[in-house]
Amino acid sequence: MSDGTVEKSSAGKRPSVAFRGREPSALDNAFAILEEIARAGAGVSAREISDSLELPRATTYRILKHLVQQEYLVRSPDLLGFALGQRVRNLAFMVGPAGEQA
Amino acid sequence: MPSPPRSLPSLQRALADPPLLEGVRDRSDLAGLARRAVRPIDLVGHSVAVVAPSASAIVSPFIMLRVVGPGAWLSAALGFGLAFVLTAVFSQFATRIAAPGSMYTWVTRAVGPLLGLLVASCMLLGYGTLVAFGVSQSVRHGIDATASAGLGTPGPVIQLGAAAVVIGICVLVSIRGVALSTRIAFSTEAVLAASLVLLCLVTIVRVGPALSGILSLDGASPWRILLGASFIMSITVGFESSAALAGEAERTFLSVPRSLAATVAISAALYALSFLATHAVLVNSDEHLRGPAQRWFPSSFDARHADALLSSFISVGYVALALCALNALARVVFSLAREGLLPRVLGKTHPRWHSPSTALSRIAPLALIPAAIAILTGNEIGSITGKLLGAAVLVLAVAYALVCLAVPFLLVRLGEWTWPPIVLAAVAMLLTAGISTVDVIEDFERSAWLACLLSCLALAAGASWYLWLRISDVAVLRRMGLHDETIASDLLHR
Numbered sequence: 375m376s377d378g379t380v381e382k383s384s385a386g387k388r389p390s391v392a393f394r395g396r397e398p399s400a401l402d403n404a405f406a407i408l409e410e411i412a413r414a415g416a417g418v419s420a421r422e423i424s425d426s427l428e429l430p431r432a433t434t435y436r437i438l439k440h441l442v443q444q445e446y447l448v449r450s451p452d453l454l455g456f457a458l459g460q461r462v463r464n465l466a467f468m469v470g471p472a473g474e475q476a
Numbered sequence: 477m478p479s480p481p482r483s484l485p486s487l488q489r490a491l492a493d494p495p496l497l498e499g500v501r502d503r504s505d506l507a508g509l510a511r512r513a514v515r516p517i518d519l520v521g522h523s524v525a526v527v528a529p530s531a532s533a534i535v536s537p538f539i540m541l542r543v544v545g546p547g548a549w550l551s552a553a554l555g556f557g558l559a560f561v562l563t564a565v566f567s568q569f570a571t572r573i574a575a576p577g578s579m580y581t582w583v584t585r586a587v588g589p590l591l592g593l594l595v596a597s598c599m600l601l602g603y604g605t606l607v608a609f610g611v612s613q614s615v616r617h618g619i620d621a622t623a624s625a626g627l628g629t630p631g632p633v634i635q636l637g638a639a640a641v642v643i644g645i646c647v648l649v650s651i652r653g654v655a656l657s658t659r660i661a662f663s664t665e666a667v668l669a670a671s672l673v674l675l676c677l678v679t680i681v682r683v684g685p686a687l688s689g690i691l692s693l694d695g696a697s698p699w700r701i702l703l704g705a706s707f708i709m710s711i712t713v714g715f716e717s718s719a720a721l722a723g724e725a726e727r728t729f730l731s732v733p734r735s736l737a738a739t740v741a742i743s744a745a746l747y748a749l750s751f752l753a754t755h756a757v758l759v760n761s762d763e764h765l766r767g768p769a770q771r772w773f774p775s776s777f778d779a780r781h782a783d784a785l786l787s788s789f790i791s792v793g794y795v796a797l798a799l800c801a802l803n804a805l806a807r808v809v810f811s812l813a814r815e816g817l818l819p820r821v822l823g824k825t826h827p828r829w830h831s832p833s834t835a836l837s838r839i840a841p842l843a844l845i846p847a848a849i850a851i852l853t854g855n856e857i858g859s860i861t862g863k864l865l866g867a868a869v870l871v872l873a874v875a876y877a878l879v880c881l882a883v884p885f886l887l888v889r890l891g892e893w894t895w896p897p898i899v900l901a902a903v904a905m906l907l908t909a910g911i912s913t914v915d916v917i918e919d920f921e922r923s924a925w926l927a928c929l930l931s932c933l934a935l936a937a938g939a940s941w942y943l944w945l946r947i948s949d950v951a952v953l954r955r956m957g958l959h960d961e962t963i964a965s966d967l968l969h970r
Contacts, residue, residue, distance in 0.1 A: 405484065408484070408487055409485075409486050410486075412484070412486035412487045412495075416496065416498075417497055421891040432894045439571050442571070442572075442729050443571065443727065443729045443730035445727065448966045450497055450499065450962065451499045451501075452499065453572060453585070454890060454891070455497075457497045457962070457968070458490055458494075458495070460965070460966060460967065460969060462487070462490075462491070462968050466487075
């Protein structure tokens with residue numbers, strides 16, 4: 375995934391290598407999912423995220439589950455959608471002044 | 477190799493202007509509980525306490541080797557294997573839904589209120605029996621300890637008083653707060669587990685290891701192996717109880733699934749070590765006439781002291797069981813009350829310690845009823861709960877099977893289904909049903925019908941509950957499934 379995943383997604387291309395969510399690029403995919411949820415808006419579903427990023431569903435679900443467990447994401451009250459969690463702000467603060475300014 | 481993202485423009489915009497999520501409120505329907513107060517390690521302590529692996533590992537391998545004979549190890553592998561599979565299945569819910577109602581809320585959210593109420597009935601009966609069992613067995617083994625120590629056997633009134641003291645302490649500690657009760661459970665289980673490990677290692681060193689033939693299947697009976705697996709299921713039942721604390725756990729979607737897996741892993745490891753020691757004692761020791769307690773100690777050790785020591789050990793384990801099972805039961809009752817399915821007063825929380833204080837104090841006395849009946853009818857204090865526990869295992873197994881059945885419905889409803897968890901749930905349901913059926917057939921052959929009767933009663937009560945609500949208050953049914961939903965402070969905000 376590159377600059378990545380969002381560009382590929384908008385171009386409608388599938389990743390050339392089957393992705394299982396266990397490679398180092400899982401981190402890139404996690405950021406791509408965070409970015410996609412920020413772009414699509416709070417309440418976007420797992421399937422919509424998978425379709426937009428053209429990631430395999432199992433991979434998307436696995437990364438979503440991990441991000442929810444770490445509280446970077448939260449589920450909507452009806453459990454169907456996802457939104458950014460407050461821990462994303464903590465991450466932004468840790469990254470540095472740019473995140474803080476944002 | 478792909479390059480990492482250079483910028484995250486949408487995230488930057490979201491940080492600057494956090495988006496709103498429709499339906500998110502400032503307070504959840506479960507407000508009042510101590511949200512995010514339980515450390516992950518204490519959560520493991522709670523779950524382990526309900527299974528009481530240290531107490532059961534003292535006697536279980538002896539029972540298994542005597543009842544199953546060759547192949548007892550295979551029974552254990554099957555039983556603990558089933559528990560591991562169930563853990564994986566329950567994690568499908570525990571990573572998505574944090575609810576004090578745990579299993580009944582999971583099933584309600586997936587399939588609807590009818591099956592949810594069936595599971596709720598099974599949980600009330602199952603967890604209630606675990607509390608009563610913990611109380612009466614702690615007193616029973618305490619009596620054994622005092623008798624062995626030469627302090628005499630206390631009379632019925634003192635025994636009942638001791639049971640009241642045990643449940644009273646459990647209530648007070650639980651009301652004082654979930655952080656304290658889970659910390660006590662963890663500390664107790666850590667000491668008990670360390671003691672058991674020490675006892676096993678010393679025993680193996682004393683009598684010498686005996687690995688030859690330990691995995692032999694010569695003369696093994698498939699039926700007895702399956703019966704042994706059902707026995708292992710009975711000593712792991714309740715491993716999911718920490719899920720009832722999900723609304724109060726730190727990083728709940730991570731800590732609850734891990735606590736379930738850790739509980740089964742710790743129980744299996746303690747059992748395996750105890751099995752090794754037991755096998756070594758039976759093979760290498762010529763002390764077959766000695767009782768189970770004395771087998772753990774050298775012949776020079778006073779038999780009465782051995783009994784007193786191990787009885788005290790088991791008694792403490794059962795007090796921890798009563799404490800943690802009471803906490804789990806109180807949260808199920810609290811959840812049902814907040815849903816409007818039980819009197820609303822049971823949904824009150826303590827203003828300072830944020831525990832479900834009314835549920836705890838109102839249901840705890842019920843745990844004394846079996847002990848009181850046993851004493852009043854001239855029986856030993858733990859006689860009734862011992863039988864009830866065997867029945868409660870089947871009741872909870874029914875609940876487990878229904879949870880497995882609900883997995884595909886939940887995943888399809890959320891649009892998150894894949895084949896592996898659905899296949900795993902099907903395997904878990906078939907294994908649970910199969911091993912339970914073996915137990916039921918064995919019960920019928922012995923003309924023992926209590927487990928089936930209680931299971932049927934629990935299911936009939938759940939179905940009647942549903943029908944009554946359909947007639948009297950259908951709105952309550954529509955609202956069922958309260959969980960610790962996302963609140964405004966969880967969302968990205970300024």
